[in-house]
Amino acid sequence: MSDTVNNKNVKDDEIDLLDLFRRMGRGLGNMFRAIGKGILISIVFLFRNWLPLGISIIAGVGLSFLMKTTADPFYTSDLVLRNNAAQISDMITYLNRLHKCCQELNSKAISEALSLDKTTTDNVMDIRANWIIDRNRDGIPDYTDKYNVYDTVNIMMRDRFNIRVKIKESQELANLRNSIISYINSDSLFQQRNRVRLRHNTEMLARIEYDIEQLDSLQKVKYFEETRARQPRDGGQMIFLQEQRTQLVYQDIHTLLRSKQSLDTEMQLYNDIVTVLSDFSVPAERENGLMYYAKVYVPLLFIFTLLVLVIIHWKHKIKEVFQKY
Numbered sequence: 001m002s003d004t005v006n007n008k009n010v011k012d013d014e015i016d017l018l019d020l021f022r023r024m025g026r027g028l029g030n031m032f033r034a035i036g037k038g039i040l041i042s043i044v045f046l047f048r049n050w051l052p053l054g055i056s057i058i059a060g061v062g063l064s065f066l067m068k069t070t071a072d073p074f075y076t077s078d079l080v081l082r083n084n085a086a087q088i089s090d091m092i093t094y095l096n097r098l099h100k101c102c103q104e105l106n107s108k109a110i111s112e113a114l115s116l117d118k119t120t121t122d123n124v125m126d127i128r129a130n131w132i133i134d135r136n137r138d139g140i141p142d143y144t145d146k147y148n149v150y151d152t153v154n155i156m157m158r159d160r161f162n163i164r165v166k167i168k169e170s171q172e173l174a175n176l177r178n179s180i181i182s183y184i185n186s187d188s189l190f191q192q193r194n195r196v197r198l199r200h201n202t203e204m205l206a207r208i209e210y211d212i213e214q215l216d217s218l219q220k221v222k223y224f225e226e227t228r229a230r231q232p233r234d235g236g237q238m239i240f241l242q243e244q245r246t247q248l249v250y251q252d253i254h255t256l257l258r259s260k261q262s263l264d265t266e267m268q269l270y271n272d273i274v275t276v277l278s279d280f281s282v283p284a285e286r287e288n289g290l291m292y293y294a295k296v297y298v299p300l301l302f303i304f305t306l307l308v309l310v311i312i313h314w315k316h317k318i319k320e321v322f323q324k325y
Contacts, residue, residue, distance in 0.1 A: 049309050056305035060298030067293040073286035074125055075170045079163040079177060080132070080278035081184075084270045085194035088131075088161055091274075094187060095129035095163060095180075102126045114179035124176065126166040132157045160277060166287070173280040184274055194273045201267050208260045215253050 046053065083091055101109045102125065111121040134157050165176060184190065269275065311318065 045309075045313070052305055052309060053302065056301045057298055060301040061290075061294060063297045063301070064290055064293035067297070068288065068290050071288055071293075072168060074166055074168050074288055075283040076164060076166050076287045077170070077173055077280040077283055078278070079165070079180070079276070079280050080160055081163065081181075082160050082270060082275040082277050083158075084275060085197050085273045086190050088156075088158055091184070091190075092129040092131065092161055094190075095127070095184070098127040098183075099129070102128075114176070114183055116175065116179055120172055120175060123168040123172050124165065125168065126164075127180070128164050130162050130164065132160055132162050165280070170282050173282065177276075177280050181274065181276070185272070187273075190273045198267065198271060201263050205260065205263045205267070208256050208263070212253060212256050212260070215256070 098110060098113060101113070107118060107121045107124075110116070110124060110127075111118055114121065163180060165173070167173065167176065
């Protein structure tokens with residue numbers, strides 16, 4: 001009797017599972033059919049209303065051209081600086097104070113910070129510092145952007161950063177570059193850190209030069225000892241009393257020389273707080289050209305026209321819904 005009951009329960013479970021799978025299959029089938037039907041209806045609706053939608057695209061292009069003609073042009077350019085003395089996060093935070101002043105349209109604060117006259121600062125629309133992102137960790141700068149802390153493929157470059165300016169007249173870029181560097185150099189904390197860095201480099205360079213001299217003297221002594229050990233005695237054959245160790249000294253000297261050359265380069269080329277790696281380039285075209293406005297106004301007018309057409313087409317059902325609720 002118990003075996004019969006158990007077999008019946010097993011069969012019921014199998015039937016329930018089969019029924020569940022059937023329902024899931026029917027549900028997925030209905031969903032895909034509804035999606036396909038919706039896509040087909042949308043395509044037919046677009047083809048039927050191609051004329052007003054086409055007019056909306058033309059109107060968007062015309063409005064974009066009008067905005068381009070009437071709006072004042074502005075240009076963007078990038079300045080890449082090598083960070084020598086400070087933490088790069090501190091440097092970016094310090095420079096983005098100017099970005100905040102630009103957002104607040106505080107031209108007086110920008111003029112005081114950059115030591116520029118009001119006429120020049122009125123041409124500056126934005127100054128913003130960004131991280132430089134190294135894609136795939138190959139040591140090559142790829143793009144500038146805000147950094148995502150959850151990104152494990154791309155990394156921030158710790159030795160350089162980018163400054164992007166938006167300006168009305170591109171002729172002011174040279175003066176603006178000098179003012180930004182002066183603004184960085186005027187910070188007392190950055191100055192102190194740079195002095196400490198240069199002092200440490202000087203001390204390290206002196207120590208390396210001393211070690212090279214000591215190794216050079218040791219090399220001469222060992223060479224003399226090894227040469228004497230190889231001299232034949234009493235006219236007999238040459239006797240080797242010890243292994244030659246001079247080659248090991250050569251390797252140590254070469255390592256110290258490479259360190260010395262690296263420090264010499266650091267002190268000669270990068271002795272300031274920041275160093276210009278890539279200067280502002282004069283842009284060939286204005287930033288707010290036709291495409292700048294078309295990317296906004298063409299989709300906006302197209303979507304607005306599409307919504308109006310949908311409301312007109314389904315106005316009776318929409319009216320019924322409003323009357324019902």
